[in-house]
Amino acid sequence: MKATIKILFAALLAFSFQSCTEEAHVIADQGLFEFVDETSFEVNSYEFYDHETLGNYDLADMYEHLYITFVDDQVFVTKIELRDGSETVYGEAMATNFTAGTLQGIWVDQYTYMEVASLDRTSEGRVVIELEGQHEEHKQFQTIFIVMQALDAHPVAALQISGLPG
Numbered sequence: 001m002k003a004t005i006k007i008l009f010a011a012l013l014a015f016s017f018q019s020c021t022e023e024a025h026v027i028a029d030q031g032l033f034e035f036v037d038e039t040s041f042e043v044n045s046y047e048f049y050d051h052e053t054l055g056n057y058d059l060a061d062m063y064e065h066l067y068i069t070f071v072d073d074q075v076f077v078t079k080i081e082l083r084d085g086s087e088t089v090y091g092e093a094m095a096t097n098f099t100a101g102t103l104q105g106i107w108v109d110q111y112t113y114m115e116v117a118s119l120d121r122t123s124e125g126r127v128v129i130e131l132e133g134q135h136e137e138h139k140q141f142q143t144i145f146i147v148m149q150a151l152d153a154h155p156v157a158a159l160q161i162s163g164l165p166g
Contacts, residue, residue, distance in 0.1 A: 032102040032121065036070040040158045041127065041148035043068055052140040067155055068148055069162040073098065075106060076162040078155070091161030103129070111136035114144060125150030 043066040046059035060066045064082040068075055079090040095107040105115045114131035121127045131144040159166050 032119070033098050034101075035121065035150075036103070036127070038069075038071055038164060040067050040069040040151045040154040040162075042066070042151055043146065043148045045145065045147040047145045049143045049145075050140055051142065065155070065157075067151075067158040068146070069154065069158045069164070070096070071162050071164060076158070078158045078161040080157055087157075089157045089160065091157075093161075105133075106131060108144070109136075114142070117143070 043060050046066060047056060048059065049056040059079075062081075063079045064087070065078075065080040067078040067080075069078065070076075073096055075094050075096050077092050077094070081088045081090065094109075096103060097105040097107075097113075103116050103119060105113055108114050108131075112133060112135050114133040116129060117132045118130040119128070127146075127148050127150070129144075129146045129148075131146070132142070134141050154162075154164060154166075156166075158164075
């Protein structure tokens with residue numbers, strides 16, 4: 001009986017030392033890089049959600065037009081604001097992590113890496129990405145949901161921001 005208890009205790013102790021961390025996952029979509037590279041997308045929704053503060057907003061609602069353009073290992077966000085009949089164009093560049101031919105994550109700023117939690121694309125050119133990660137500065141867990149549609153041609157403003165030839 002004592003031997004059985006010792007074996008059970010040893011097994012329980014060994015089990016408790018096992019790592020309970022989630023294994024790293026890789027989103028597998030082998031043709032995604034070829035599909036998105038040098039392609040502009042019109043963003044239908046770019047919803048940001050902070051899990052600690054419960055704050056959320058949709059970046060697409062803040063601008064007249066919002067585009068995402070992939071070029072090699074970068075993604076360019078083009079924001080067009082319409083005020084008093086005149087357009088103002090804003091842009092930013094973010095680094096991407098393409099592994100196994102598909103998007104694994106995006107550096108949304110120089111410190112914060114957001115991992116792709118899910119990614120879906122249709123044959124009609126619609127792409128839905130869910131990014132998640134902890135903001136490096138304030139350590140709050142955040143999620144970004146992006147719904148976008150591939151365009152047949154680059155908008156002029158997206159060409160200017162991304163540096164692609166016209």
